[in-house]
Amino acid sequence: PVLPEGWAAEKDFKAVGQLTHATDRNIEPVGPHFLAHARRKRHKRTFSEDDRI
Amino acid sequence: MSEEESPAQRVAIGISFGNSYSSIAHTSGEGKAEVIANEEGDRQIPSILSYVDGEEFQGTQAKAQLVRNSKNTVAYFRDFLGQDFKSIDPTPCHQSAHPIQHDSTVAFKIKDTAEGAENTVTVSEITTRHIRRLKNSASDFMGKTVNAAVITVPTNFSDAQKEALTKAAKDAGVEVLQFIHEPVAAVLAYDARAEAEVADKIVVVADLGGIRSDVAVIASRGGMYSILATAHDYDVGGTQLDQVLMDHFAKEFIKKHKSGGDPRENDRSLAKLKLESEAVKKALSLGSSANFSVESLSNGLDFTSTINRTRYELLASKIFAAFTRLALHAVEKAQLDPLDVSEIILAGGTAHTPRIASALQSAFPESTTVLAPSTSPTALNPSELAARGAAIQASLIQEFEAEDIDQSTHPMVTVTPHLAHAVGVLCISGDPASGVFRPLVEAETPVPVRRSAVIATPREGGDVLIKICEGVREIKVTKPAPKPKPAKDEDEDDEDDEDDSEEEEEEIREKAWRVENVLAEAALKGLKKGAKVEVQVNVAADLSVQCFVREVGGKGGVRGGWSAPKPVENGSI
Numbered sequence: 253p254v255l256p257e258g259w260a261a262e263k264d265f266k267a268v269g270q271l272t273h274a275t276d277r278n279i280e281p282v283g284p285h286f287l288a289h290a291r292r293k294r295h296k297r298t299f300s301e302d303d304r305i
Numbered sequence: 306m307s308e309e310e311s312p313a314q315r316v317a318i319g320i321s322f323g324n325s326y327s328s329i330a331h332t333s334g335e336g337k338a339e340v341i342a343n344e345e346g347d348r349q350i351p352s353i354l355s356y357v358d359g360e361e362f363q364g365t366q367a368k369a370q371l372v373r374n375s376k377n378t379v380a381y382f383r384d385f386l387g388q389d390f391k392s393i394d395p396t397p398c399h400q401s402a403h404p405i406q407h408d409s410t411v412a413f414k415i416k417d418t419a420e421g422a423e424n425t426v427t428v429s430e431i432t433t434r435h436i437r438r439l440k441n442s443a444s445d446f447m448g449k450t451v452n453a454a455v456i457t458v459p460t461n462f463s464d465a466q467k468e469a470l471t472k473a474a475k476d477a478g479v480e481v482l483q484f485i486h487e488p489v490a491a492v493l494a495y496d497a498r499a500e501a502e503v504a505d506k507i508v509v510v511a512d513l514g515g516i517r518s519d520v521a522v523i524a525s526r527g528g529m530y531s532i533l534a535t536a537h538d539y540d541v542g543g544t545q546l547d548q549v550l551m552d553h554f555a556k557e558f559i560k561k562h563k564s565g566g567d568p569r570e571n572d573r574s575l576a577k578l579k580l581e582s583e584a585v586k587k588a589l590s591l592g593s594s595a596n597f598s599v600e601s602l603s604n605g606l607d608f609t610s611t612i613n614r615t616r617y618e619l620l621a622s623k624i625f626a627a628f629t630r631l632a633l634h635a636v637e638k639a640q641l642d643p644l645d646v647s648e649i650i651l652a653g654g655t656a657h658t659p660r661i662a663s664a665l666q667s668a669f670p671e672s673t674t675v676l677a678p679s680t681s682p683t684a685l686n687p688s689e690l691a692a693r694g695a696a697i698q699a700s701l702i703q704e705f706e707a708e709d710i711d712q713s714t715h716p717m718v719t720v721t722p723h724l725a726h727a728v729g730v731l732c733i734s735g736d737p738a739s740g741v742f743r744p745l746v747e748a749e750t751p752v753p754v755r756r757s758a759v760i761a762t763p764r765e766g767g768d769v770l771i772k773i774c775e776g777v778r779e780i781k782v783t784k785p786a787p788k789p790k791p792a793k794d795e796d797e798d799d800e801d802d803e804d805d806s807e808e809e810e811e812e813i814r815e816k817a818w819r820v821e822n823v824l825a826e827a828a829l830k831g832l833k834k835g836a837k838v839e840v841q842v843n844v845a846a847d848l849s850v851q852c853f854v855r856e857v858g859g860k861g862g863v864r865g866g867w868s869a870p871k872p873v874e875n876g877s878i
Contacts, residue, residue: 265825266825266827267824268867269822272775272821274725275723275749276720276722277722277751279719281719282694283497285503286528287713289718290714291713
């Protein structure tokens with residue numbers, strides 16, 4: 253969409269809302285992507301930290 | 306360090322342990338999963354044990370004993386493991402050794418020694434013997450002693466059942482590294498292929514077995530799987546299809562031989578009829594006609610007959626419809642629409658039946674891919690999926706310490722918030738009513754997650770507003786105007802009768818997005834003509850979001866974020 257006239261925000265970014273609450277579910281502990289996720293979660297790493305290793 | 310438990314010494318395989326059949330698989334040097342054939346050349350090994358003069362037979366040899374030695378033959382015992390006698394259904398065992406109550410568990414009375422004395426053997430001992438044989442077959446094939454395995458179990462297998470299976474396997478010298486769910490193993494078997502691409506999709510796994518059928522609806526998100534709903538049916542399976550053929554051939558036999566009597570009324574005749582009917586059913590999955598022939602079926606009379614596939618499909622149409630109903634029911638249970646399903650994976654022996662695949666394909670929209678040998682050239686063998694998935698998982702974790710595996714599979718790790726709604730970008734117009742929502746992160750995606758996409762901007766370039774919103778999927782039903790009919794209620798789906806499916810053809814159902822909640826706005830100024838914009842969304846584990854917007858090929862960009870919804874905040878702000 254085209255930027256409306258007179259739209260302004262700090263650093264051109266405006267947060268309006270928040271995510272709706274999520275539902276807690278079980279991930280199946282299977283597959284390479286899960287194992288990577290488990291590793292990140294156990295070592296409390298983020299995606300970018302994980303990429304660096 | 307003991308030799309057996311050290312991860313370096315581990316030789317792990319994948320085992321799919323079923324009521325009717327079991328399979329074993331390993332991963333070859335190149336990381337490809339392969340199902341191992343036992344010494345009889347079978348990849349699908351019947352889960353049957355039989356004793357003749359103290360000698361133990363398993364697999365196909367034991368299955369043949371169902372005719373002459375049914376009382377000392379144990380079959381269909383997997384679901385009895387770790388169960389209370391009162392809670393089991395002994396129906397499948399009518400033609401073999403009957404289960405009896407023994408202390409708190411289930412046992413069988415069989416003559417398993419050379420002396421011919423009747424012994425009471427618990428179901429867990431039977432399982433141990435079965436797993437030991439599977440282990441030996443795999444060890445012979447691989448040339449090294451197998452001592453660990455990943456075993457597949459149904460999604461409704463209780464902890465007590467898992468515990469009993471762990472113990473039975475341990476007694477057979479097999480360390481259970483992990484139990485994985487059968488439908489998830491099937492998805493993994495497909496996703497682990499070299500040509501497979503990890504995508505965000507909803508997969509329905511229909512595991513059609515011998516004496517039970519299970520359907521699971523799985524959200525596959527970036528290679529991670531969450532089960533949304535499951536449905537189990539113990540009344541439809543391969544046995545019902547066998548029954549259809551048994552009744553058909555029995556009636557033919559009676560018509561032809563007036564003096565022969567009903568082969569279903571004599572135990573031995575019935576066993577012969579059943580074995581041959583199963584063979585005919587398998588032949589009909591491959592060819593368009595099959596031969597039925599049994600020597601001395603009843604009263605010493607031989608019987609030969611043929612049946613073609615069309616006839617068989619007609620006879621079994623009710624059962625085929627039940628499979629479709631079960632799949633639709635599971636989708637409904639997950640509060641989804643058939644339109645949301647992008648793939649149906651057919652697993653289990655009964656899934657070889659071409660008609661079941663085509664019935665599912667017509668019950669689901671054209672956009673849904675049915676992965677079965679008859680509908681997709683890239684489909685894998687449905688009987689092998691669970692064992693393959695288990696083998697892949699085994700190769701992934703066999704180097705791990707047991708403690709590592711325990712910690713990784715702990716609920717602390719597996720229970721994760723999943724997004725309730727899709728997060729995406731509003732295109733075309735800033736007004737939610739006329740804009741088009743394009744999802745970046747699908748609903749039911751576990752967090753943390755990072756997704757990015759490239760979107761087109763207005764042709765003339767200039768200043769652009771990027772609006773990030775939450776969207777809800779809706780089913781838009783448009784009906785051709787001339788025939789006004791009462792709107793179809795979603796609840797009626799499970800009693801999908803013929804009128805219903807006719808109605809469905811008249812209306813056009815499609816997926817549409819409704820913008821629920823605007824999350825953020827970002828401005829990109831002075832874009833070139835026809836520029837594309839890259840949007841990246843990063844949802845953290847606490848549901849706070851960072852996003853980053855920039856012109857493709859351009860410098861800079863806009864970065865911003867917002868916090869998590871209130872009650873999950875930990876008070877640090």
